[in-house]
Amino acid sequence: MKVKALSRSQSSTTRSTPSDLRPLHKNLNPSSHPLPRAREYTRALTAAKLDRMFANPFVGELKGGHVDGVNCLAVCRTNLLPVVSGGVDGTVRIWDLQSRSMVKSLEAHSRCVSGLVFGNGIGGTFYSCGEDGLVKAWSSFPKSDYGKGDEEIGDEDNGGYARKPKANGARRSHKSSIHNEQESSPYGPINTYRLPVTRSSHNSLSFHSIDHHWSFSQFATASSDSAIHLWDPNRSNPVTSFTNLWGSDDTVTTVRYNPAESDLIAHCSNDRGIGLHDTRTASALSKTILGMKSNCLEWNPMEPYIFVVGNEDYNAYTFDMRKLNRPTGIYKGHVGAVMSVGWSPTGTEFVTGSYDTTLRIFNVRKEGGTASHIGSSSTGVARDIYHTKRMQRVFCTAYTSDHKFILSGSDDTNLRLWKARSSEKIGQLSAREESSLRYRSALVQKYAHLPEVKRIAKSRRVPKFVKKQTQMAMLQKEKRRRKEGNVVKHSKPGTKSFTDEKGKVVVKTVD
Numbered sequence: 001m002k003v004k005a006l007s008r009s010q011s012s013t014t015r016s017t018p019s020d021l022r023p024l025h026k027n028l029n030p031s032s033h034p035l036p037r038a039r040e041y042t043r044a045l046t047a048a049k050l051d052r053m054f055a056n057p058f059v060g061e062l063k064g065g066h067v068d069g070v071n072c073l074a075v076c077r078t079n080l081l082p083v084v085s086g087g088v089d090g091t092v093r094i095w096d097l098q099s100r101s102m103v104k105s106l107e108a109h110s111r112c113v114s115g116l117v118f119g120n121g122i123g124g125t126f127y128s129c130g131e132d133g134l135v136k137a138w139s140s141f142p143k144s145d146y147g148k149g150d151e152e153i154g155d156e157d158n159g160g161y162a163r164k165p166k167a168n169g170a171r172r173s174h175k176s177s178i179h180n181e182q183e184s185s186p187y188g189p190i191n192t193y194r195l196p197v198t199r200s201s202h203n204s205l206s207f208h209s210i211d212h213h214w215s216f217s218q219f220a221t222a223s224s225d226s227a228i229h230l231w232d233p234n235r236s237n238p239v240t241s242f243t244n245l246w247g248s249d250d251t252v253t254t255v256r257y258n259p260a261e262s263d264l265i266a267h268c269s270n271d272r273g274i275g276l277h278d279t280r281t282a283s284a285l286s287k288t289i290l291g292m293k294s295n296c297l298e299w300n301p302m303e304p305y306i307f308v309v310g311n312e313d314y315n316a317y318t319f320d321m322r323k324l325n326r327p328t329g330i331y332k333g334h335v336g337a338v339m340s341v342g343w344s345p346t347g348t349e350f351v352t353g354s355y356d357t358t359l360r361i362f363n364v365r366k367e368g369g370t371a372s373h374i375g376s377s378s379t380g381v382a383r384d385i386y387h388t389k390r391m392q393r394v395f396c397t398a399y400t401s402d403h404k405f406i407l408s409g410s411d412d413t414n415l416r417l418w419k420a421r422s423s424e425k426i427g428q429l430s431a432r433e434e435s436s437l438r439y440r441s442a443l444v445q446k447y448a449h450l451p452e453v454k455r456i457a458k459s460r461r462v463p464k465f466v467k468k469q470t471q472m473a474m475l476q477k478e479k480r481r482r483k484e485g486n487v488v489k490h491s492k493p494g495t496k497s498f499t500d501e502k503g504k505v506v507v508k509t510v511d
């Protein structure tokens with residue numbers, strides 16, 4: 001009689017540390033595990049419930065907020081920590097995200113701060129523009145050598161620092177008690193820029209937007225004289241000016257450099273237009289007119305031929321710069337004007353802030369890509385909605401450089417920090433936790449088409465006002481669709497036809 005004994009190695013049965021789980025041996029024979037689909041469905045349902053149970057996106061507010069509404073926000077492209085915000089009261093505040101506290105408050109402008117942007121270097125230089133007609137350069141890190149005379153503080157590779165202006169220069173006529181106080185500050189202003197006043201221009205010009213070049217030491221501004229100006233930090237006057245844009249005298253409200261094409265600029269104007277410029281030839285390329293005005297514009301950092309605009313018609317639109325006569329995507333859900341948009345550093349999603357006091361996050365890729373998330377899709381519906389009881393109209397939004405957090409500034413003077421993934425754990429995850437999260441996410445995506453999983457994964461609580469306005473918008477949309485159907489039905493065959501929604505966005509294009 002032969003007896004076969006089971007033999008296992010000691011490493012397969014012994015724990016490496018007392019805190020480890022005891023190793024278990026599983027029988028992988030399918031006949032020993034009946035009904036696998038039913039068990040997987042139950043796990044997917046549980047995973048969807050756990051995701052909503054642990055959803056807590058709000059991290060906290062930044063301590064020491066503004067005394068008036070937050071109008072603009074800038075995040076450094078080369079560093080995680082520096083964040084600056086501008087208020088309606090003319091102050092610029094520097095923040096430390098690690099401690100969520102204010103580092104310095106600067107009396108930057110006598111009127112509303114309309115734009116902020118960081119330089120492309122590692123020195124922490126940022127620029128602010130305001131409705132008082134001034135552009136100022138600042139340093140987010142204090143410089144101990146500031147104020148030693150007319151010496152060079154930095155160069156193009158160190159954030160685009162300009163030379164400290166001389167006492168008898170063009171700034172003498174614009175000094176004030178605030179400026180004198182700021183000159184002794186290690187944060188700046190490093191330099192001040194102003195448009196030259198001519199007979200044809202207004203006595204007081206104001207700036208509405210500012211953006212810095214992604215590669216060179218150069219920045220662009222949009223002003224109230226219906227023009228776009230290109231500046232060199234080492235010069236007091238604009239290098240190039242775009243005036244009489246396509247024969248329109250409407251004010252340019254937003255200007256943005258393309259991340260890849262170094263000579264391409266996009267802008268939004270009050271005549272409902274979106275235009276492209278070539279800085280090499282100082283000429284306008286193309287322009288498209290939408291049904292309503294666009295409030296904001298941002299380029300995709302990873303796919304630089306795509307940009308998104310936030311419109312007054314409550315929607316956000318993505319465009320391909322090679323074909324401006326039709327949007328590539330329509331992103332809905334807001335019940336108020338979209339005031340700001342911000343791309344994720346990965347280029348797979350963007351966040352919008354609206355007049356309806358909510359934030360919405362939209363994916364631009366289908367499920368299964370790098371931007372996949374529970375219940376998400378590329379159909380133009382937000383994958384998540386963020387709001388609080390006290391948050392008012394949102395004027396500025398931005399992702400942090402690590403793609404993990406979102407910043408928002410609103411009319412209630414507060415800056416808030418949110419998680420980009422509402423149920424994501426803050427801190428380092430163990431290997432078992434990462435594996436479990438990936439498995440749960442894959443299960444929910446696999447069974448997302450089933451009604452119960454879909455209902456749980458997509459359920460969101462919204463303010464009562466937003467819910468009522470959404471229901472009203474759905475009724476109005478149904479009425480318009482029924483009316484269009486009746487017109488086509490009762491018209492002469494071939495004279496009327498249905499128009500797709502993307503075809504209704506653009507009114508006309510101008511070359």
